[in-house]
Amino acid sequence: MKNLVIVYAVILLVLLPVASALGCQQQPTPPPAAETAEEHNERGIALAEKGQYEQAILEFNKAIRLNPQYAPAYNNRGILYADLGESERAIEDFDEAIRLDPQYAGAYNNRGSTYVDIGEFERAIEDYDEAIRRNPQDAASYIGRAAAYTFLYMDEEAQQDIDRAVELGFPPDILQRDIERLKEQR
Secondary structure, three states: OHHHHHHHHHHHHHHHHHHHHOOOOOOOOOOOOOOOHHHHHHHHHHHHHOOOHHHHHHHHHHHHHHOOOOHHHHHHHHHHHHHOOOHHHHHHHHHHHHHHOOOOHHHHHHHHHHHHHOOOHHHHHHHHHHHHHHOOOOHHHHHHHHHHHHHOOOHHHHHHHHHHHHHOOOOHHHHHHHHHHHHHHO
């Protein structure tokens, strides 16, 4: 019996390292690969939130390749292009998101923001108007339109949008401070 225990111990000492080397040891399970456009879009958003824009754009590209009709991927990629200063590419993506989903208020809002960034305030106002028609409860579109109005010296209209954004819950002190800064820049 003692010899059997020794043989068993030797087998364990010899076979365990060999089994481990052959991959018989349980490995941690890697996260599942994204397989749908929606999953790639979500990964892109997560990467963008970490400031990993180039990797995020790659995920949005994968989402678009999997489903060329998936408007949110174009919108989200457009946001990143705008943040990277690639306004023309951003507008192209927002255009495509709107073409695919004409009711997509967020894409109108984001294209409006890009137009403000490049100084096309009238076009920005048109987009903010469309965003507000589709989602009148979104304070961001009122704030964006107020900024565009401010640059065009349309202070009464800007104030109306500021008041509406405050009604929707945006902090008034921050908004007024930002509008005053815009007035100094015009």
